Amino acid sequence: MEPNFTSLLRQLFQIMTVMISIGNSGFAQEPYTPERDDQVLQQLPKTLSLNRDRMASIREKLSVDPTNAALASAAAAGYIKMGNDESDPRFYGYAQSAIEYWWNAELPPANIAKIRAKLKEKDHKYKDAIADLVALLDRQPDDTQAWIEVINLHRVVGDYDAARQSIARLEKLEDEKAIAVASIPLMAATGKANQAYETLATLDAPDLASWIAATQGDIAASLGRFEAADKHYREALMLNSGSIHLKRTYADFLLDHRRPAPVLQLLANHENDNGCLLLMAIAAHRLGKEQLAWKLKSKLFVRFDEIRLRGSQPHGRFESRYELELNNDPKKALVIALENWKIQREVRDARAVLESAVASKNLSAAQPTIKFIKKSGHEDIALAQLISTLNPQ
Amino acid sequence: MKATTLASHRRILIIAIVVAFAAISLTFSSRPALAHKASDSYLKIRGDQSELGVQWHIAIKDLELLIGVDSNRDGDVTWGELKAKQTEIAAHALSHLKMWLDERPCEFEVTEMLFTEHSDGGYAVLNLSPSVSSAAEAFKIEYSFLFDVDPTHRGLVLFEANEVPATYVLSPTQSTIEFNAGDASLWSALVDYTKEGVWHIWIGFDHILFLISLLLPAVLIRKSNQWQPVDRFKPAFRSVLKIVTVFTIAHSITLWLAVMQYVTLPSRLVESAIAFSIIVTAFNNLFPLLKIPGWAIAFVFGLIHGFGFANVLLDLGLSSMTLGISLFGFNIGVELGQLAIVAVFLPLAFMIRKTKFYELAVLKLGSILIACIAAIWLLERVGNFEIIGF
Numbered sequence: 132m133e134p135n136f137t138s139l140l141r142q143l144f145q146i147m148t149v150m151i152s153i154g155n156s157g158f159a160q161e162p163y164t165p166e167r168d169d170q171v172l173q174q175l176p177k178t179l180s181l182n183r184d185r186m187a188s189i190r191e192k193l194s195v196d197p198t199n200a201a202l203a204s205a206a207a208a209g210y211i212k213m214g215n216d217e218s219d220p221r222f223y224g225y226a227q228s229a230i231e232y233w234w235n236a237e238l239p240p241a242n243i244a245k246i247r248a249k250l251k252e253k254d255h256k257y258k259d260a261i262a263d264l265v266a267l268l269d270r271q272p273d274d275t276q277a278w279i280e281v282i283n284l285h286r287v288v289g290d291y292d293a294a295r296q297s298i299a300r301l302e303k304l305e306d307e308k309a310i311a312v313a314s315i316p317l318m319a320a321t322g323k324a325n326q327a328y329e330t331l332a333t334l335d336a337p338d339l340a341s342w343i344a345a346t347q348g349d350i351a352a353s354l355g356r357f358e359a360a361d362k363h364y365r366e367a368l369m370l371n372s373g374s375i376h377l378k379r380t381y382a383d384f385l386l387d388h389r390r391p392a393p394v395l396q397l398l399a400n401h402e403n404d405n406g407c408l409l410l411m412a413i414a415a416h417r418l419g420k421e422q423l424a425w426k427l428k429s430k431l432f433v434r435f436d437e438i439r440l441r442g443s444q445p446h447g448r449f450e451s452r453y454e455l456e457l458n459n460d461p462k463k464a465l466v467i468a469l470e471n472w473k474i475q476r477e478v479r480d481a482r483a484v485l486e487s488a489v490a491s492k493n494l495s496a497a498q499p500t501i502k503f504i505k506k507s508g509h510e511d512i513a514l515a516q517l518i519s520t521l522n523p524q
Numbered sequence: 525m526k527a528t529t530l531a532s533h534r535r536i537l538i539i540a541i542v543v544a545f546a547a548i549s550l551t552f553s554s555r556p557a558l559a560h561k562a563s564d565s566y567l568k569i570r571g572d573q574s575e576l577g578v579q580w581h582i583a584i585k586d587l588e589l590l591i592g593v594d595s596n597r598d599g600d601v602t603w604g605e606l607k608a609k610q611t612e613i614a615a616h617a618l619s620h621l622k623m624w625l626d627e628r629p630c631e632f633e634v635t636e637m638l639f640t641e642h643s644d645g646g647y648a649v650l651n652l653s654p655s656v657s658s659a660a661e662a663f664k665i666e667y668s669f670l671f672d673v674d675p676t677h678r679g680l681v682l683f684e685a686n687e688v689p690a691t692y693v694l695s696p697t698q699s700t701i702e703f704n705a706g707d708a709s710l711w712s713a714l715v716d717y718t719k720e721g722v723w724h725i726w727i728g729f730d731h732i733l734f735l736i737s738l739l740l741p742a743v744l745i746r747k748s749n750q751w752q753p754v755d756r757f758k759p760a761f762r763s764v765l766k767i768v769t770v771f772t773i774a775h776s777i778t779l780w781l782a783v784m785q786y787v788t789l790p791s792r793l794v795e796s797a798i799a800f801s802i803i804v805t806a807f808n809n810l811f812p813l814l815k816i817p818g819w820a821i822a823f824v825f826g827l828i829h830g831f832g833f834a835n836v837l838l839d840l841g842l843s844s845m846t847l848g849i850s851l852f853g854f855n856i857g858v859e860l861g862q863l864a865i866v867a868v869f870l871p872l873a874f875m876i877r878k879t880k881f882y883e884l885a886v887l888k889l890g891s892i893l894i895a896c897i898a899a900i901w902l903l904e905r906v907g908n909f910e911i912i913g914f
Contacts, residue, residue, distance in 0.1 A: 162579070162638035162649035168604030172639055173584035173646035180599045183592065190673075219644075221563035221585060224676035231675060254676075403644065434643035441564050441678040442693045459790050 289476030322508025447471025721857020774826025
C-alpha cells in the first residue's frame with residue numbers, strides 16, 4: 132500500500148463534515164407553508180405540460196374503452212417517451228396503467244407486447260422482457276423491431292449465443308438496417324469492435340444519426356481512441372441534445388478522462404436521474420467542491436433510502452459505484468456489484484465488479500467476471516487494465 | 525442486561541443452545557426487485573394514546589396528472605397554483621382513502637395544506653383531521669390513490685405509536701392493511717433484527733475473540749504477579765457479568781451514534797482498531813500492561829466495537845423509519861450472542877480453572893494465539909489485503 136497523504140486528508144475532511152451534519156436521518160424535511168405565492172415548488176417536465184391536453188384526451192377515451200389496443204399503446208408510448216425524456220420512472224407507471232388490461236395476458240397484441248417488454252426492461256426485469264418478446268416472435272417472426280429489442284436484451288444479460296441465434300433469424304428478413312442496428316453492439320461486445328466501428332461509418336441511416344454517433348463514441352472509447360470518442364459523443368449530443376442517456380454516457384466518459392469540470396454543467400437539472408446524480412456527486416468530489424459533493428451525495432443517499440422504503444432496491448450499477456467512490460466501502464460495493472452482475476452484464480456492470488474487487492483486494496470474487504469477459508472477447512481498455520491489475524502476469 | 529435474573533448457568537446453557545439453533549436456521553432472503561424511485565405517497569400516522577394525527581404527502585407531479593395543478597401551464601407549479609387547487613386535491617385524495625379505527629369508519633377533513641420535499645421533488649402535504657379524535661388500538665386502511673393511473677405507485681404508511689415507528693407498503697395487490705398500535709409486525713421486525721444481531725456475533729470472529737480474551741482471566745485472580753483460581757463461582761460470574769454489561773453499554777453508545785449518523789468513521793479505520801483492541805486485550809492477559817480492571821478495558825474498546833456493529837447494521841440497508849426498532853433489536857441480538865458465548869465458556873473455564881492446563885494452554889497460549897490472529901487481521905485491515913480467509 133502506498134500511503135496517500137491527500138486521500139488521508141480527504142478522509143479526515145469527510146469525517147469532519149459527517150460529524151458536523153448532525154442527524155441526516157434520511158427523511159424529508161418538516162413540512163412548512165411557503166412564504167410567497169409565486170414560489171416555485173416543482174418544475175414539471177416540459178413534455179408533460181406540452182402534451183397535457185393530448186394525453187388527457189387519449190386517457191379519457193381509453194377510460195371508456197380500456198381494451199382498445201391502439202389507444203392504449205398510444206398512451207403508453209407517450210408516457211414512455213416522457214419517462215425517457217425526464218428520466219422519471221413514475222411515467223413508466225402511468226404507461227403500465229394504460230396497458231393494464233393486457234399486463235398479465237398471455238398473448239397480447241404485438242404493439243402491447245412490445246410496450247410491456249419495454250416497461251419490464253425499464254424495471255430491470257430482463258428475463259421477463261425477453262420472454263414476452265420471444266412469445267411474440269413465435270407468433271410473428273417478421274417483427275423486426277421485436278427482433279432488435281430481444282437481441283439487445285440478450286446482449287444486456289450477457290447471453291451472446293442467444294443473441295447470435297436471434298440475429299440469424301433476423302437476417303432471414305433481409306432488412307439491412309435492422310440487422311446492422313441489432314448486430315453492431317453485439318459485435319462490439321464480442322471481440323469485433325473494429326469491424327463494428329467500420330460498419331457504423333458506412334451505415335446510411337440519417338434517422339439513426341445520433342445512435343450511430345453515440346455507438347461510435349462507445350466503441351472508440353472502448354478501443355482507447357479517446358479523441359475520436361469525444362468527437363463522436365459531442366456529435367451525438369448535437370443531434371439529440373435532450374437525451375439524458377446520452378448525457379450520462381458522455382459524462383461518464385469525461386470522468387474517466389479526468390475532466391470532471393464540464394460534467395456538472397452537462398448534467399445540471401437532471402438530478403432526478405439517479406445515474407446523473409451519482410456522476411455529479413463524483414464530479415463535485417473530484418473537483419474538491421466538497422460541500423456540493425456532500426449535498427449531492429446526501430440526496431442520493433436519501434433517494435436510495437426512499438427506494439428501499441417502498442420495498443424496492445436501488446439499481447446495483449449505481450449503488451455499487453456510490454459505495455465505492457462516494458462512501459469508501461469497497462467491500463459493500465463488491466457485494467452489490469456481484470449481485471448486479473447476475474442480472475446485467477454490460478461494460479459498466481463488469482467495471483463495477485472489477486473496480487470494487489481491485490479496491491477491496493478481493494481477487495477471487497472477480498474471477499468469474501474476468502472469465503466471462505475473456506470468453507466473450509470484449510475489447511475494452513478500462514476492463515483490460517483492471518484485469519491486468521487483478522491478474523498480473 | 526437481564527443476566528442478573530438468570531439463576532443458574534444451566535439455564536444460560538439452554539438459552540445458548542436455543543440461540544445457536546436460531547442463528548443457524550437463519551435464512552437470508554434475496555434482494556427484492558430493482559427499481560428507480562417511481563411514484564410514492566407518504567401517509568404518516570401518529571397514533572399516540574391521546575390523539576390521532578394523519579399527514580399525507582402527495583407528489584406534485586402526480587397531482588399534475590390527476591388534477592392539473594399547473595394552471596398557467598408555464599411548467600412551474602407555484603405555491604399559489606397549488607393553494608388554488610386545494611379543494612380539488614383534498615376531494616380527490618380523500619375519496620381514495622378509507623380508514624377504520626377499532627372497526628368504526630373514520631371520516632377525514634383536510635385542515636391545512638403544507639409543502640415539503642422528498643428526494644424526487646416537491647410534495648403537497650395534507651394535514652388530515654379525523655372525525656374520531658382519540659387514537660385507537662386497531663387500524664384498517666383501504667387505499668386506492670393513483671393506482672388506476674399508475675400500478676407501480678406505492679402508498680407508504682409510516683405509523684408511529686409511543687415513538688415506535690412501523691412501515692407498511694400499500695400496492696394494487698395489497699390495497700388494504702390492518703395493524704394494531706402495539707403491533708405484531710413491530711414485534712417481527714424486532715425479532716428479525718435480533719436474529720441479525722445474534723448472527724453477526726456468530727459469524728463475527730473478531731468480536732468472539734475479543735470477548736474471549738476478556739473472559740479468559742475471569743476465573744482467575746492475579747495475586748503478586750501469579751494467577752490463582754477463584755474459589756467460588758459467584759465472584760467469577762460477577763466479574764464476567766460486569767465485563768459483559770460494560771461492554772454492552774459502551775458499544776450501544778457508539779452503535780447508536782454511528783447508526784444515527786452523528787458520528788461516522790471509515791470502516792477500515794474501525795475494523796483496524798477492533799483488531800488492535802484484540803491484540804492489546806490478549807497481551808494484557810500475558811503482561812498486565814494496562815493498569816485498569818477488565819471492565820474498564822471492556823468499556824474503552826467496547827466503544828470501538830460499537831462502530832463495527834454499526835457498519836453491519838447499516839449494511840443491512842436500513843430505512844430510517846425502522847431505525848429505532850432495528851437498532852434495539854440488533855442490540856438485543858448481539859447481547860444474546862454474547863450470552864451464548866459466556867454460557868459456553870464460563871462453566872467450562874470454571875471447571876478446569878485449577879489445572880495448570882488452564883493457566884498455560886488456555887490462558888497463556890490462547891492469548892498468544894488470539895493476539896497472533898488479531899495481528900494478522902490488523903495487517904490485513906490496515907494494508908487492505910487478505911492473508912487468512914475469515
